[in-house]
Amino acid sequence: MNATTEVLIVGAGPTGLMAAAQLLRHGIRPRLIERSGGPSVQTKAVAVQARSLEIFRQMGLEAAALREGQPAEVVNIYADNVSAAQVPLGLIGQALTPYPYLFVLGQDHTERLLGEDLARHGLTVEWNTELLGLEDGPGGAVARLRGPEGREERVQVRYVLGADGARSTIRHALGIPFEGGTYARLFFVADLEVRGKLRPGELNLYLSRDTFQGLFPMRGDHRFRLVGVVPPELAGRAQLEFSELRPYLERSSRGGLRYGEPRWFSVYRVHHRVAARFRQGNVFLLGDAAHVHSPAGGQGMNTGLQDAYNLAWKLALVLKGQADPALLDSYEAERRPLAQRLVETTDRFFTMAVQTHPLAVLARTRVVPWLIPRALRLEAARRLVFKTVSQTGIHYRNSRLSAGDLPASAPVQPGDRFPWLTVDGTDTLALQGGQRFTLLALGAWGRADLTELRELRPELLEVHHLPALALPGMPECALYLLRPDGYVAYASTRLDPAALRAYLGTQLHLRASDARTALSSPHAARALR
Numbered sequence: 434m435n436a437t438t439e440v441l442i443v444g445a446g447p448t449g450l451m452a453a454a455q456l457l458r459h460g461i462r463p464r465l466i467e468r469s470g471g472p473s474v475q476t477k478a479v480a481v482q483a484r485s486l487e488i489f490r491q492m493g494l495e496a497a498a499l500r501e502g503q504p505a506e507v508v509n510i511y512a513d514n515v516s517a518a519q520v521p522l523g524l525i526g527q528a529l530t531p532y533p534y535l536f537v538l539g540q541d542h543t544e545r546l547l548g549e550d551l552a553r554h555g556l557t558v559e560w561n562t563e564l565l566g567l568e569d570g571p572g573g574a575v576a577r578l579r580g581p582e583g584r585e586e587r588v589q590v591r592y593v594l595g596a597d598g599a600r601s602t603i604r605h606a607l608g609i610p611f612e613g614g615t616y617a618r619l620f621f622v623a624d625l626e627v628r629g630k631l632r633p634g635e636l637n638l639y640l641s642r643d644t645f646q647g648l649f650p651m652r653g654d655h656r657f658r659l660v661g662v663v664p665p666e667l668a669g670r671a672q673l674e675f676s677e678l679r680p681y682l683e684r685s686s687r688g689g690l691r692y693g694e695p696r697w698f699s700v701y702r703v704h705h706r707v708a709a710r711f712r713q714g715n716v717f718l719l720g721d722a723a724h725v726h727s728p729a730g731g732q733g734m735n736t737g738l739q740d741a742y743n744l745a746w747k748l749a750l751v752l753k754g755q756a757d758p759a760l761l762d763s764y765e766a767e768r769r770p771l772a773q774r775l776v777e778t779t780d781r782f783f784t785m786a787v788q789t790h791p792l793a794v795l796a797r798t799r800v801v802p803w804l805i806p807r808a809l810r811l812e813a814a815r816r817l818v819f820k821t822v823s824q825t826g827i828h829y830r831n832s833r834l835s836a837g838d839l840p841a842s843a844p845v846q847p848g849d850r851f852p853w854l855t856v857d858g859t860d861t862l863a864l865q866g867g868q869r870f871t872l873l874a875l876g877a878w879g880r881a882d883l884t885e886l887r888e889l890r891p892e893l894l895e896v897h898h899l900p901a902l903a904l905p906g907m908p909e910c911a912l913y914l915l916r917p918d919g920y921v922a923y924a925s926t927r928l929d930p931a932a933l934r935a936y937l938g939t940q941l942h943l944r945a946s947d948a949r950t951a952l953s954s955p956h957a958a959r960a961l962r
């Protein structure tokens with residue numbers, strides 16, 4: 434055995450990079466290995482959703498991301514070349530997040546920003562380093578790696594994070610089934626200039642009898658990321674050129690769009706699959722290794738980023754000895770149902786968008802364009818659409834970690850992302866996302882109450898009293914305990930230290946406090962700095 438390490442992350446795509454960045458923030462230094470020789474230059478995923486931008490903000494990456502990308506505040510829907518509906522994302526989302534738009538940024542940029550963040554924290558990606566095999570055992574796993582000079586090493590690892598993409602070596606090594614299927618239709622992506630009947634700087638969706646075309650605005654004059662499906666007549670070609678596709682696209686837009694020469698053009702098969710398990714022993718699957726689906730809705734990369742955000746704080750608490758390993762069970766319990774729902778939803782959308790059956794054509798070109806503007810007149814429908822696409826609506830209400838005694842009518846329940854609200858010259862996003870849990874005391878709490886809360890678990894809880902903040906439909910006083918990833922862990926309208934302490938121990942699996950032990954451990958000292 435050559436070496437030991439606490440956490441080995443396999444794969445430096447967006448998911449692995451985010452996992453490493455989050456673990457570093459929580460005081461854990463992982464090894465991050467990547468088979469390829471350097472950062473990817475492919476734009477691949479272009480949609481960075483609002484929830485991901487909120488996380489970037491907590492990481493200090495927001496300004497750089499916003500400088501490099503392009504916000505799309507409106508979605509225009511055309512049916513058979515006629516403008517059918519407009520979805521004003523900016524207007525709908527402005528009270529929900531600081532980022533009320535779909536943000537378009539190439540995956541290569543996102544990966545570079547995350548890579549630079551790692552470098553600032555002193556972590557280097559180990560390029561040209563491949564995981565060849567993995568054996569898991571009760572005390573950890575043994576990973577077989579091949580490094581840049583072809584030298585092989587065996588590494589004893591406490592936990593392994595498989596962020597190694599859709600063809601995951603780790604998933605195969607553990608024999609975890611990847612349940613689902615592969616779409617018959619081929620998908621294409623192209624980065625190019627498009628002119629004609631569409632709005633630059635906005636997301637344009639063309640629905641037609643043959644197919645659909647999604648045009649995401651990118652930085653540059655009339656530059657778009659174009660996505661769609663290859664017509665069946667061309668699907669058999671071994672090497673498809675964009676010039677062969679162009680006449681079909683022009684016909685399906687009824688001459689409304691003119692396409693330039695693509696800078697990047699790629700054709701690929703789309704799968705819809707979810708791993709049967711996201712955790713096996715000491716090994717976790719994240720990102721595309723755990724779930725793949727159609728790119729409809731721009732959710733894939735964002736879901737991987739959030740897998741990493743969900744797991745990192747839990748793993749760090751366990752490795753620092755502050756939580757029982759049982760806490761780690763909540764990763765699969767929280768993330769797998771979400772992935773399953775996502776695959777089902779994108780599957781329905783994708784099937785409607787590409788099928789040539791007369792009923793699907795009718796739905797695509799007549800029913801959807803008729804329905805959308807009418808549905809969007811309803812405030813609840815508008816918010817639902819925005820929250821779903823932006824991933825700000827993701828919640829863990831059914832998680833065993835979510836508890837409390839709020840009335841069912843309370844607008845923010847345990848398991849919800851705590852809403853973005855401005856208060857006292859700051860906002861609620863700025864108060865969370867650190868290494869500790871955040872306890873928000875809303876309304877008029879007495880000095881003695883606050884002292885009691887502050888003394889509860891000072892090494893793990895950061896208490897903020899917000900007397901001026903009240904949530905509509907809520908009693909004036911409420912306590913919200915937020916996890917390090919911003920979701921409500923526990924909520925109550927009463928201060929009951931015994932109940933809170935019991936919750937921390939039995940449901941959140943936090944170990945009894947021992948300030949001296951915690952402070953003397955190198956992890957904890959780093960984490961509290």
Ligand SMILES: Cc1cc2nc3c(=O)[nH]c(=O)nc-3n(C[C@H](O)[C@H](O)[C@H](O)COP(=O)(O)OP(=O)(O)OC[C@H]3O[C@@H](n4cnc5c(N)ncnc54)[C@H](O)[C@@H]3O)c2cc1C
Nearest residue numbers: 444446447448468477478564597598720721731732733734
């Ligand atoms: C052409 C294309 C267009 C796409 N467009 C969109 C889009 O518009 N919106 C969207 O949300 N998603 C899109 N996606 C999907 C998106 O790119 C993925 O969801 C995202 O890359 C997943 O990130 P990941 O880090 O989980 O996996 P990956 O990005 O696949 O990264 C996995 C990494 O692991 C490395 N690796 C694999 N095996 C090993 C090993 N044994 N040892 C060491 N390293 C290993 C790989 O080299 C790779 O770098 C697109 C994908 C493609 C291919």
